[in-house]
Amino acid sequence: MSVPAVPSSGGPIVSPGSAAAIIDADPTADLYPQPPVDPAVTPQARQVAALTDIQHRIQYLNNILTRTRADLTRVQRDPDPVLQLLTALTTGVAPASDPDSAATLATVDSVDAVDTATGRAAALSGAITSGQTELARRQREETRLRQEIERRARLATAIPQPAGNPASYRGGRLSSPLSGRLTSRFGTRFDPYYHVWQLHAGIDLAAATGTPILAAAGGxxxxxxxxxxxxxxxxxxxGRADGQRLSTCYGHQSKLLVSPGQQVRAGQVIGRVGSTGASTGPHLHFEVRLGGRPVDPLPWI
Structure with a gap:
């Protein structure tokens, strides 16, 4: 699909062609801009900050593993004269590239095996195994933290807050911004637009272009x-929930119907579904953020 022209404000879209180079230079790079975050001064905020750090580490490991596997595939396609010689010695057939196997054998001792395709393949395979072990450990750590944060989210949504400004969060679950089908969950994923591993900071809800988007709560x-x-x-x-600033964010809209500073009520139409920015089709990207840091929206809605 075609990408709309980039407006003059709000930063450019990273092109799919340049995303790989950005990730190659920094496997934890954010290809999507991130709003400012609050200092992590409460135990709850420190948990959310730790989760964000672990998710970026998982993103890093996935991108490094992707690159290392690609390197291994390339190395495995390269001819290895040492491997050819070993094959010849064990089968009795001299390599076509070196009919004088005795002469070749005399040079084997001077060949640095690590600098051969076989040696590089072994090193890359070892790096992949090590990376997979570390990735599994980080994923277990992420699961533990997410479960604890989700447990606290359930407590926060179960306890009503004192009534104040009607356009603010007063406890209870957030309303769903629309009734679209869930097509992508929160967490690190292989980004369908940029084709690299990236933290998906919210959930995607499929809906037709122009579908009304509703505010999940007043604010x-x-x-x-x-x-x-x-x-x-x-x-x-x-307002505040679980000791932190609670906000919701809505991406890829075709039309904005509110402006900064405006007070909105829960269920108010704030925009229309679209496919603007780094999007592969019409949908709503919906986020829940605590202190500016993304958390899984599903326990909140």
Whole structure:
């Protein structure tokens, strides 16, 4: 699909062609801009910050493993004269490239085996095994932290807060912004637009272009405009929950219907579904953020 022209504000879209080079230079790079975060001064905030750090480590490991596997595939396609010689010695057939196997054998001792295709393949295979072990450990750590954060989210949504500004979070579950089909979950994934591993900071809900997007709770609009790969992007501050600033954000909209500073009520139409920014089709990218850091929206809605 064609990508709309980049507006003059909110940062450019990273092109799919340049994404691999960016990730190659920094496997933890964010290809989507991230809103500012609050200092992690409470135990809950430190947990969420630790989760974000682990998820970026998982992103790093996945991108490194992808690159290492590609290197291994290339090495395995390269001819290895030492391997050819060993094959000849064990089968009695001299390599076609070196009919004088005795002469070749005389040079074997001077060949640095690590600098052969076989040696490089062995080193790369070892790196892959080590990386997979570390990745599994980090994924277990991520699961533990996510379960604890989700447990606290269930407590936070179960306890109503004192009534204050009607356009603010007063406890209870957030409303779903639309009734679309869940097509992508929160967490590290192979990004369908950039074709690299990237932290998916929310969930994707499929819906037709123009479908109304509803505010998940009342609050104040803190961002409404173009925001890099998010395209047309809105964020709403709902007050505090679980000791942290609670906000929801809505990406890839075809049309924005609110502006920064505006107070909105729960269920108010704030925009329309679209496919702007780094998107492969019409859908809503929906985020829940605590202190500016993304958490899984599903326990909240």
């Amino acid at each position: 104040r609009v803190t961002r409404a405009g173009w925001y890099g790969g998010y395209g047309n992007y809105t964020c709403i501050d709902h």
